[in-house]
Amino acid sequence: MAMENFKHFLVVLSVAAAAGLVSIIFVLRWVLHFREGLAWDGGPAEFNWHPVLMVIGFIFLQGTAIIVYRIPWTWHRSKLMMKFIHAGLNLLAFILAVISMVAVFDFHNAAKIPNMYSLHSWVGLAAVILYGLQLVLGVGMYLMPFTPASWRAAFMPLHVYGGLFLFTSVIAVALMGITEKLIFSLSDPKYKDSPPEAIFVNVLGLLLVVFGALILWIATRKSWKRPSEQILHTLHTDGGVEDSSKVGPALSQLSDVPNEETCGDVRKRSCKLDDQPNLLVNN
Ligand code: HEM
Ligand code: HEM
Structure with missing residues (x-):
């Protein structure tokens, strides 16, 4: 990554991290200071785990998982290791989302409030189910050694689109949930x-x-x-890639070389440029 580019990346990454971490502090302060706190007792304090775990897991950890491949100081690590980190963070996000759902269902059942009546709950449950599917397909496609490279390449645009679509939907679901909760729980003043x-x-x-x-x-x-692994390999054998700024020139020179997942080992002509998420083109 060229130096200028790297600076832009650092700024955006830092603001994103700050917004994410402050969101976590805010949701904790909301339930601990303004609401009933946290407990697992069938009451409102059990409900409160729902927003807390959704913000920490489904939003913050999922967002982090999505951008881990983009962090330049991980580029000298193996792709396999980064896949494990990406998959592991997504799995953790999924587990926290499931616990968060158990909390709200449990609270509803104990208080005899109906389940699954709101638009928030419909879109939310759909997102959790599709996220589980994305996780299983991701493991099957990109962690199973026997999956053909051509399948991996063909599925990648759908994987990336599906991931970004789910992430966006989850933020929208959270906004609906927040609005509902404020309308339900604020009574005097409203x-x-x-x-x-x-x-x-x-x-x-x-x-x-x-x-x-x-x-x-x-x-x-x-x-x-x-x-791509090929460029990183070249840099390794040329004397290491500790200085990630070296990746910049190599990247722009080889701007049409597809990534490992995209076209497999063989650079096939059928590997079309415009629908490959992993092309090393500069924009
Ligand atoms: C209920 C999903 C975030 C507030 C529900 C239900 C689901 C769900 C499936 C239905 C539970 C039931 O019927 O027993 C999600 C997802 C989220 C999310 C996937 C991901 C971000 C939030 C947030 C809040 C919130 C941040 C803020 C407080 C509520 C409320 C209910 C609820 C008040 C009970 C009323 C209702 O069923 O709509 N949520 N939720 N949710 N959620 Fe969320
Ligand atoms: C890339 C989302 C699970 C393997 C991506 C990208 C997104 C995404 C948005 C594009 C990132 C970028 O362009 O830098 C998700 C979500 C998942 C999930 C939401 C879980 C629900 C998995 C799993 C694996 C996996 C379990 C298995 C290892 C990959 C690979 C890439 C990728 C190999 C391409 C990275 C690259 O070459 O730049 N994922 N993913 N994903 N994901 Fe996932």
């Missing part, structure tokens, strides 16, 4: 009277939007992609 809790939690929603926007920006910059 949500429309803008009490401090309402303002505070509106800011949480804004932070989630900023985090989502920046993760999507990072994940859609072609010039911030991890260089």
Whole structure:
């Protein structure tokens, strides 16, 4: 990555990390300071695990998983190791999302509140189910050694689109959930009277939007992609890649070399340029 590019990357990454971490602090302060705290007792404090685990797991960890391949100081690590980190973070996000769902179902059942009536719950459950599918397909495609390279390449555009679509949907679901909760729980003064809790939690929603926007920006910059294994190998054998700035020139020289997952080992002519997510083209 060229130096200028690297600086831009660092700025966007730092603001994204700050927005994500402050969101976590905000959701914790919401439930601990403004609401009933956290407990596993069938009451409102059990419900509170729902937003906390969704923000930490389904939003923050999923966002982190999506951009791990983009972090230049991991480029000298093996692709396999990065796949394990990407898959592991996504698995953890999924587990926390499932626990978060158990919390809200449990709370509803104990309080005799109906399940699955809201748009929030419909889109939310669909997102959790499709996320589970994306996880299983991801492992099958990219961690099973026997999966043909041509399948991996053919599936990659769908994997990337599916991942970004799910991530965006989850942010939208969180905004719906936040709005519902504020309308349900603020009574005197009401949500429309803008009490401090309402303002505070509106800011949480804004932070989630900023985090989502920046993760999507990072994940859609072609010039911030991890260089192909072939380029990294060349750099290794030319004296190491400790200095990741060396990747920059190599990257732009070999701008039409597809990545490992994209076209497999054989550089096939059928490997079309415009639908490959892993091409090393600068934009
Ligand atoms: C309920 C999913 C985030 C507030 C639910 C239900 C699901 C769900 C499936 C239905 C549970 C049931 O019917 O028993 C999700 C997903 C989220 C998310 C996938 C990912 C971000 C949030 C957040 C809040 C929230 C951040 C903020 C407080 C609520 C509320 C309910 C609920 C108040 C109960 C009312 C209802 O069923 O709509 N959520 N949720 N959710 N969620 Fe979320
Ligand atoms: C890339 C999402 C699970 C392997 C991506 C990208 C996204 C994504 C958005 C594009 C990242 C970029 O362009 O830098 C997800 C989501 C998952 C998931 C939401 C879980 C629900 C998995 C699993 C594997 C996997 C389990 C297995 C190892 C890959 C690979 C890439 C990738 C190999 C290409 C990286 C590259 O060459 O730049 N994933 N993924 N994913 N994912 Fe996943």
